Amino acid sequence: MRRNFSILLLVWLAAGCATTELPPTANLPRPGPAFPADAFITQRGTLTVRGRQFTLNGYVAKSSALGLRFIMTENFGGVLADVLVNPDGQVFVLQAKPPFRTAWVKNYIAADLKCLFSDRAETNCPMQTLSPTHFLIERRSYKLDLRTVETKPGPQPAEMFREPRGGKP
Amino acid sequence: MKKLFSIALTLIAFTLFAAEDASLQPVTNPKPILQDLQQKMSSLKSVALDFTQERHLKLFTDPLKSEGVMLIGRPDLIRWETTAPFQSILLGDQKSVAQFENNDGTWTKLKLGFPQMLKRVMEQMALMNQGKLDALTGDFTISVATNRSLAVLTLVPKDENVRGMLAALEVRMPSDFSATREVVMREPGGDFTRIIFTRERRNVTFPTGTFDQIKPLDVAAIRAAVTDAP
Numbered sequence: 001m002r003r004n005f006s007i008l009l010l011v012w013l014a015a016g017c018a019t020t021e022l023p024p025t026a027n028l029p030r031p032g033p034a035f036p037a038d039a040f041i042t043q044r045g046t047l048t049v050r051g052r053q054f055t056l057n058g059y060v061a062k063s064s065a066l067g068l069r070f071i072m073t074e075n076f077g078g079v080l081a082d083v084l085v086n087p088d089g090q091v092f093v094l095q096a097k098p099p100f101r102t103a104w105v106k107n108y109i110a111a112d113l114k115c116l117f118s119d120r121a122e123t124n125c126p127m128q129t130l131s132p133t134h135f136l137i138e139r140r141s142y143k144l145d146l147r148t149v150e151t152k153p154g155p156q157p158a159e160m161f162r163e164p165r166g167g168k169p
Numbered sequence: 170m171k172k173l174f175s176i177a178l179t180l181i182a183f184t185l186f187a188a189e190d191a192s193l194q195p196v197t198n199p200k201p202i203l204q205d206l207q208q209k210m211s212s213l214k215s216v217a218l219d220f221t222q223e224r225h226l227k228l229f230t231d232p233l234k235s236e237g238v239m240l241i242g243r244p245d246l247i248r249w250e251t252t253a254p255f256q257s258i259l260l261g262d263q264k265s266v267a268q269f270e271n272n273d274g275t276w277t278k279l280k281l282g283f284p285q286m287l288k289r290v291m292e293q294m295a296l297m298n299q300g301k302l303d304a305l306t307g308d309f310t311i312s313v314a315t316n317r318s319l320a321v322l323t324l325v326p327k328d329e330n331v332r333g334m335l336a337a338l339e340v341r342m343p344s345d346f347s348a349t350r351e352v353v354m355r356e357p358g359g360d361f362t363r364i365i366f367t368r369e370r371r372n373v374t375f376p377t378g379t380f381d382q383i384k385p386l387d388v389a390a391i392r393a394a395v396t397d398a399p
Contacts (some may be wrong), residue, residue: 042233042254044254044255044257046270046279051280052280052281052282052283053268053279053280053281053282054281054282055257055268055270055279057233058229059229059233070229071226071228073224075257075287076290076354076362077222077224077233077354077362078334078356079226079360080226097334117384134272140284147255147272149254150254151253158232160228160229
């Protein structure tokens with residue numbers, strides 16, 4: 001059942017991704033960060049692809065010294081993507097489950113993550129800040145409406161930011 | 170100090186769970202138990218439960234928590250509503266599913282992608298909570314383990330690909346099947362999701378609009394009606 005769902009969603013997204021190899025619609029300057037330097041942030045997102053909507057949950061461990069760790073889950077808690085961004089901005093895709101491909105996670109999900117949370121200036125960032133807790137990222141093939149539902153400031157465990165052994169970004 | 174207390178509480182909880190589980194005996198022939206369960210549940214017209222969902226990921230020290238309500242009405246109505254930390258409603262019946270998201274106090278109906286798949290998930294949730302396990306045997310291998318106070322139904326997906334994502338699903342109930350205590354979804358890597366059900370109310374009359382897929386009634390109004398029911 002979930003496999004069928006995954007296959008269908010994969011086909012759907014693949015169809016959308018066929019047109020996504022082009023640069024984003026806009027390279028807007030990134031607005032000032034609205035998040036603490038160190039925090040655990042929970043977000044709820046609605047992804048719109050070709051007029052159809054999917055809800056996702058995002059959990060971000062943010063460390064000013066160690067980088068970003070991001071877990072994305074579907075409605076019932078299944079992990080769809082696990083991404084580490086080190087302080088240099090290098091992206092490690094630790095998990096990508098159907099319908100999301102590793103390349104898609106790296107090129108789009110990680111880009112959106114950096115766009116929203118990185119302390120570095122990001123150019124690939126077509127994002128609007130609609131309120132301190134509401135963000136809209138709009139690329140050619142999808143729209144992501146994100147809302148921060150919970151922010152727990154404080155240092156995050158260092159183990160979460162360990163790069164995979166011998167792993168290449 | 171607070172953290173120490175929390176760790177101690179967690180350890181106590183796990184110890185209790187472990188002790189409860191340790192005495193569980195597998196039932197060689199689960200069919201009579203499943204029939205008994207189905208018979209007991211068949212008289213159930215409706216059920217309202219509060220839930221706490223805990224997502225246990227090895228990566229995070231603390232579970233990711235959400236809470237809400239699950240409402241089931243005969244013959245095939247289901248409402249799964251998350252009330253915190255965000256607000257979202259999933260509604261399903263025999264024909265269709267709908268999802269609503271609450272943003273800044275306003276409910277918006279989503280244009281769902283692949284509603285048929287969501288419908289299938291919702292159907293299976295309803296079947297499980299109505300004890301209609303016969304209908305699930307096509308997709309799952311079902312086994313039962315019991316002790317004096319607890320019955321655990323374990324559903325293992327038959328499809329190898331599905332098992333790659335969901336190793337097993339456990340439904341935990343008192344041994345008299347009087348309520349669903351919790352559902353545990355185990356993943357191959359050791360991560361799991363625990364849904365703990367509380368305040369189960371059976372055979373309640375839901376107010377009009379509870380399962381409406383155009384303008385669902387607010388959960389506060391449902392809670393009030395269900396709580397005030399005789």
